[in-house]
Amino acid sequence: MGSNISKTSIYSDIRRILQSARTRVYDAVNSEMVYAYWHIGKRIVEEEQGGAERAKYGKRQIEQLSKQLTVEFGKGLSVRNLRNMRSFYQTFPIRNALRTELNWTHYRCLIRIEEKKARQWYVEEAIAQNWSARALERQV
Numbered sequence: 633m634g635s636n637i638s639k640t641s642i643y644s645d646i647r648r649i650l651q652s653a654r655t656r657v658y659d660a661v662n663s664e665m666v667y668a669y670w671h672i673g674k675r676i677v678e679e680e681q682g683g684a685e686r687a688k689y690g691k692r693q694i695e696q697l698s699k700q701l702t703v704e705f706g707k708g709l710s711v712r713n714l715r716n717m718r719s720f721y722q723t724f725p726i727r728n729a730l731r732t733e734l735n736w737t738h739y740r741c742l743i744r745i746e747e748k749k750a751r752q753w754y755v756e757e758a759i760a761q762n763w764s765a766r767a768l769e770r771q772v
Contacts, residue, residue, distance in 0.1 A: 672717045734755070
């Protein structure tokens, strides 16, 4: 019977180790994607601010960019998502102020909140209350 207890114990330990590793990997990937989307938004804004002539070209440029990127990287880079990334950078212009506790879906919800103080309150509450993106959406 002692061997069953140790087998159960080793199974539980290994299961916990694997679950913990998966969570850390998910969190790391999520953080990197949030940073990537922020940088994409920054690059789009920098390009659009290059001058009045470019601003007219900007709309077509995002559409063309979306087509090219979608071919290589898949549907996550639609015109709508590229515009969300642009808004993300404009709403959260300081990269180091981004919170790793929040994922892209949280940020997509937060960029729709126009008032800066209200948005910051939701950021803090989402983190403190460990709200899922869906819970944040309901609260907003």
